Amino acid sequence: MMPDSLTTDEKTYLLKLARQAITLAVNQELLPPIDISILSPLLKQEGASFVTLTEDGDLRGCVGALEPSMPLTEDVQYHAVAAALQDYRFPPVQNAEVPRLTIEISRLTIPQPLVYKGSQDLLSHLHPHVDGVILRDGVRRATFLPQVWDQLPDPSDFLAHLCRKMGAPADLWEHRHLEVMLYQVEEFQEQPV
Numbered sequence: 001m002m003p004d005s006l007t008t009d010e011k012t013y014l015l016k017l018a019r020q021a022i023t024l025a026v027n028q029e030l031l032p033p034i035d036i037s038i039l040s041p042l043l044k045q046e047g048a049s050f051v052t053l054t055e056d057g058d059l060r061g062c063v064g065a066l067e068p069s070m071p072l073t074e075d076v077q078y079h080a081v082a083a084a085l086q087d088y089r090f091p092p093v094q095n096a097e098v099p100r101l102t103i104e105i106s107r108l109t110i111p112q113p114l115v116y117k118g119s120q121d122l123l124s125h126l127h128p129h130v131d132g133v134i135l136r137d138g139v140r141r142a143t144f145l146p147q148v149w150d151q152l153p154d155p156s157d158f159l160a161h162l163c164r165k166m167g168a169p170a171d172l173w174e175h176r177h178l179e180v181m182l183y184q185v186e187e188f189q190e191q192p193v
Contacts, residue, residue, distance in 0.1 A: 018080035047072030104189035111181035136179035142166035
């Protein structure tokens with residue numbers, strides 16, 4: 001579980017930071033530097049996040065990091081821009097779309113390896129709606145955030161779709177011992193106005 005939760009003010013700050021970054025980037029304007037010195041300790045420390053954009057309830061972009069490599073504020077800013085402009089599944093967000101976007105931020109715990117003995121044992125270790133899952137098979141890797149359980153509540157289906165996302169056959173998890181890592185998220189999003 002998440003060791004320290006963000007306060008409401010910290011969440012609001014990150015959501016505003018993400019929206020500002022998207023607005024500026026879509027208009028090809030430079031992002032202002034973040035003054036790390038004035039931030040709370042949680043916002044200053046290294047953190048990993050995913051930024052998910054939806055438009056009218058449909059996915060419009062989702063990009064993030066699984067491991068922390070920069071202060072959480074910079075990570076959120078970077079991935080907000082990437083979700084808007086660099087998600088290979090979608091064309092770049094256009095200026096007219098920005099007001100219709102809803103921003104969701106997921107702050108990740110550090111992924112932990114899962115030790116399991118076989119496919120049935122793997123299923124028994126998964127916690128739907130709690131665990132984010134990373135599958136790795138050699139150089140191929142894919143992840144689903146815990147929110148994906150809403151669309152794929154059956155653990156077998158969840159793993160099958162994750163294998164396909166990784167570019168592997170859907171039943172690979174049943175026949176090969178894959179590297180599996182689990183993480184949790186603290187998820188928050190903009191509220192409708």
